[in-house]
Amino acid sequence: MRTVWTFHIAHSVVFGQGAVKQLGEIAVRYQAKRAFIVTDPILDKAGLLEQTRRPLVEAGLQVAAFTGGEPEPSMKAAIACYESAKLFQPDLLVGLGGGSNMDLAKLAATLLKHGGSPRDYIGDDKIPGPVFPLICVPTTAGTGSEVSAASVVTDTENHIKVGILSNWLRPTVAIVDPLLTLSCPPKVTADSGIDALTHAIEAFTAIENADFPLPAGERSVYQGKHPMGDVCAERAITLVGQFLRRAVKDGKDIEAREGMALAALLAGMAFSNVGVAVVHALEYPVGGAVHCSHGAGNGLLLPYVMQFNLSSKLKAFARIAELLGESVVGLSDQAAAEKAVVAVDRLRSDIGVPGRLRDIGVKPEQLRGFAEKAAGIKRILRVNPRSVTVDDLEGILKAAY
Numbered sequence: 001m002r003t004v005w006t007f008h009i010a011h012s013v014v015f016g017q018g019a020v021k022q023l024g025e026i027a028v029r030y031q032a033k034r035a036f037i038v039t040d041p042i043l044d045k046a047g048l049l050e051q052t053r054r055p056l057v058e059a060g061l062q063v064a065a066f067t068g069g070e071p072e073p074s075m076k077a078a079i080a081c082y083e084s085a086k087l088f089q090p091d092l093l094v095g096l097g098g099g100s101n102m103d104l105a106k107l108a109a110t111l112l113k114h115g116g117s118p119r120d121y122i123g124d125d126k127i128p129g130p131v132f133p134l135i136c137v138p139t140t141a142g143t144g145s146e147v148s149a150a151s152v153v154t155d156t157e158n159h160i161k162v163g164i165l166s167n168w169l170r171p172t173v174a175i176v177d178p179l180l181t182l183s184c185p186p187k188v189t190a191d192s193g194i195d196a197l198t199h200a201i202e203a204f205t206a207i208e209n210a211d212f213p214l215p216a217g218e219r220s221v222y223q224g225k226h227p228m229g230d231v232c233a234e235r236a237i238t239l240v241g242q243f244l245r246r247a248v249k250d251g252k253d254i255e256a257r258e259g260m261a262l263a264a265l266l267a268g269m270a271f272s273n274v275g276v277a278v279v280h281a282l283e284y285p286v287g288g289a290v291h292c293s294h295g296a297g298n299g300l301l302l303p304y305v306m307q308f309n310l311s312s313k314l315k316a317f318a319r320i321a322e323l324l325g326e327s328v329v330g331l332s333d334q335a336a337a338e339k340a341v342v343a344v345d346r347l348r349s350d351i352g353v354p355g356r357l358r359d360i361g362v363k364p365e366q367l368r369g370f371a372e373k374a375a376g377i378k379r380i381l382r383v384n385p386r387s388v389t390v391d392d393l394e395g396i397l398k399a400a401y
């Protein structure tokens with residue numbers, strides 16, 4: 001079967017300990033004079049805002065900041081961020097934080113360039129052209145938003161997370177400095193780290209690019225499993241297996257922090273081209289209703305979805321077991337693939353991510369509604385290696401309850 005695939009990331013990626021110090025000269029190269037940093041009160045207090053502001057000021061830029069970011073941000077926060085940015089009249093946005101702040105900055109970059117309201121852009125490929133210049137500086141190792149095509153916000157009226165997907169949302173520059181993740185508390189480290197693993201596994205076990213069921217006339221940034229995505233996903237899975245437990249146990253373990261920063265970046269490069277699938281489709285309604293973190297919701301659901309998908313991608317799941325350090329010599333594909341589910345579930349448990357929906361406040365009577373909402377998120381369900389019905393989705397949720 002013929003396949004044609006594409007691969008997009010940020011225009012450039014700068015990676016390494018101390019990389020944030022280059023922010024000023026990079027901004028100058030992009031001819032910026034007024035930089036607007038999007039962040040939150042915790043990162044301000046932790047001194048990370050200052051570490052980001054300093055190189056910009058030293059390079060001669062005027063700098064202002066929005067510190068109203070919040071975890072799993074609401075559309076209201078996005079609009080507040082945009083309005084505050086507009087008043088300052090910047091020529092460069094800097095998204096500093098985890099996925100939450102980077103996604104706010106992406107939405108502000110969209111509104112600054114194209115106007116309108118966040119709702120105008122929800123879905124796949126609704127942004128008409130390039131957005132405002134944006135440098136993303138992640139402080140968690142998880143979402144990959146620093147290179148991805150997504151911005152995810154919470155629709156508080158409808159109790160669901162909504163995604164805006166467009167290749168125009170990829171930042172101009174990603175500055176990935178593992179030193180900025182040293183202050184991440186263990187829970188944030190665990191949740192964001194298992195999100196990165198989910199990205200890599202959903203990309204590595206996605207439907208093949210040649211079979212990607214995109215209806216005629218529709219466009220999508222996701223395109224199914226392809227060789228470039230596989231290279232990134234395989235390395236990301238290995239790195240998470242090597243370093244996530246260590247990063248959670250000892251936040252100052254710089255080797256582990258650097259390994260996880262690279263894992264998250266590579267996983268972001270994989271999923272943002274190949275796609276994410278049923279884990280993410282189910283997490284959007286679950287997280288929107290019970291307000292667990294995106295990573296905790298994904299980590300909880302991941303082994304159950306892997307089990308559901310196992311038969312359709314035995315070799316890929318067997319490979320995941322191997323990448324996670326399991327011995328698969330002499331095993332059948334089925335037996336090796338099952339080891340991947342066990343290994344992921346053990347990792348989840350070791351880093352303290354809950355294993356049951358009932359543990360995060362879900363009620364049994366909510367499951368059908370979650371399944372129905374997830375069934376509507378076609379742009380990601382079509383990435384799954386097995387097609388799913390509402391009953392299938394409810395079955396996965398029941399197993400995870």
Ligand SMILES: NC(=O)c1ccc[n+]([C@@H]2O[C@H](COP(=O)([O-])OP(=O)(O)OC[C@H]3O[C@@H](n4cnc5c(N)ncnc54)[C@H](O)[C@@H]3O)[C@@H](O)[C@H]2O)c1
Pocket residue numbers: 040042043046070071072073097098099100101103139140141142143144145148149150151152153161180181182183184185188191192195294295
């Ligand atoms: N755009 C994408 O491609 C994409 C992909 C996956 C997830 N997401 C979204 O990203 C969000 C989750 O992002 P996240 O997991 O990075 O967490 P987060 O951005 O929500 O951060 C969680 C908390 O940790 C704090 N924090 C972050 N870095 C810290 C540090 N270095 N030191 C101390 N505290 C720190 C933050 O202030 C915040 O309170 C969700 O909204 C999710 O839906 C987006």
Ligand SMILES: [Zn+2]
Pocket residue numbers: 143195198199280294298
């Ligand atoms: Zn995710």
